[in-house]
Amino acid sequence: MNELKVTINDSHIKKIKSGSPLLEKEAIQNIKPLKEEGMLLSLVDTRGNFIGRGYYGRQNKGYGWILTRSEHEAIDSMFFLGRIHQAINHRNSYFESNDTTAFRVFNGEGDGVGGLTIDYYHGYYVMTWYSEGVYRFRDWVIEALQSAPNFKGLYEKKRFNKKGTYVEDDDFVTGDRGEFPLLVLENGIQFAVYLNDGPMVGVFLDQKEVRKKIRDSYAEGKTVLNTFSYTGAFSVAAALGGATKTTSVDLANRSLPKTIEQFSVNGIDYEAHDIVVMDVFKYFNYAKRKDLSFDIVILDPPSFARSKKHTFSAQKDYTSLLQEAIQITEDNGVIVASTNCSTFGMKKFKGFIDQAFKKEGYRYKIEESYSLPPDFKTTKAFPEGNYLKVVFVRKLI
Structure with missing residues (x-):
């Protein structure tokens, strides 16, 4: 394959040389020659010195990726x-x-x-x-x-x-x-997956360690609310861990048959659990009206979601989501707060947790935190790639 020589602006040299694999638009001195995605790029500094070799491919993160720092390694x-x-x-x-x-x-x-x-x-x-x-x-x-x-x-x-x-x-x-x-x-735990049915197959593999922890250490004898539940994977883990009852809430109509299926393949009586097709924010209001509360509340929303009455952005709205959860969590109960939003790190996420508990007037204790499991390999030079943040938070009396 032919390569296009691309000059990197001086302001981005240090970041790239420190190992960042992302080729940002602002790093490229002249983007006009970038016409066909998949072009191989030879990256050089303003003095013509080789920096790396990569490809042009636009996605929300940037204009491409650096594949090698070795001048003698071909991309083939x-x-x-x-x-x-x-x-x-x-x-x-x-x-x-x-x-x-x-x-x-x-x-x-x-x-x-x-x-x-x-x-x-x-x-x-x-x-x-x-x-x-x-x-x-x-x-x-x-x-x-x-x-x-x-x-x-x-x-x-x-x-x-x-x-x-x-x-x-x-x-x-x-x-x-x-x-x-x-x-x-x-x-x-058994999961039913469909590799031929759209972009999502039925289970998010990055949460494997969190599900195991809920099953092995938190669920026994507890009532569990699983919000934004998708196919109910967290609910299945909690039920297998001895939860007395789980409630799975998701707006999508498919969540009902999909959750029933996941319970069934694990030999769990799904009729002993609640599966609710409803906007999560409406469910919070319903739970407060009915004076419902839970020992464990799992919050794993998408980074951005829109329903008829609500628009949710993790960056802007996670604190208020936590406040809703705090109100229906039993004293000494646990909130499993999770986000896959890559635009902020764990420190800021824990700041959301602190704000929410202070606004609701409760003390809290962080029991443990999780990021991506070992099979989701990341590089320290690109912290945005380690997107998952999960915090087990206990609501203190």
Whole structure:
């Protein structure tokens, strides 16, 4: 592949040389030659010295990613074979596990190729492409994955249309087509997943350690409210951990049959639990009217969401969301506060928690905190990549 020489502005040299893999628009001295996504770029400073090699691919984070700092390393099929198999070796403990058969195999810039993630579901691999630029390397990635462990089949998700959403298409790529639902294990919990049904498959793999902690250490004998519940994965974990009752609340109509399915594949009587299709903010008002309270409240909202009456932004509204949760949490109860918003860090998130408890007039204790699990590999030079923040907060009497 031909390479375009791109000059990096002096103001961004230090950041890039310190290891940041993101190629920001402001870093590029002249963006006019950047015409076709997938172009390979040779990055140089204003004196012409080599800095790195990457590609042009626009997504919400920037204009591309740096792939290598070595002037002698070519970006070709062997490059992707090496990066992907290095990533697979990093996950050996997951491949050898008897109680976990779903995990992340390749985590974008953390594994050396920003814009691409690869997940594993009991023999099936799923590639997710976040820009047209990285999609140009598709054939090389497919070639590398066909020699991956336990390979049965390959699916893909394209998240790079002009609105930044999912590109509808047949997600199957090669190998054997899966039969769905496909049952996978996560720390012994079964989940039904669908690799051929839109951008989300049925479970978010980055929360595996949090679900395990709720099941093993918090749920027994407790009542649990799971808000923004999606397919009820947190509720299933709590029920398996001995919760007396779980309540799952989500606005999407699909959440009802999907949550029933997740309870059922784990042998749990879903009729012993509440599954509510409702706007979470309406449910808070309902719970207060009915004088309902819970021992554990799980808050895992999307970074941004809009319903008919509410617009939620984690950056602006998480404090008020926490205030709602505090009001229906039992004394000495626990709020599991979670966000995947990458625009702020753990320190600011804990600041939201502090503000909410002060406004409601309660003391609190942070029991423990979580970020991404080991299979979601990140790099310290790009802290935005370590997006997950989960804090277990106890409401003190």
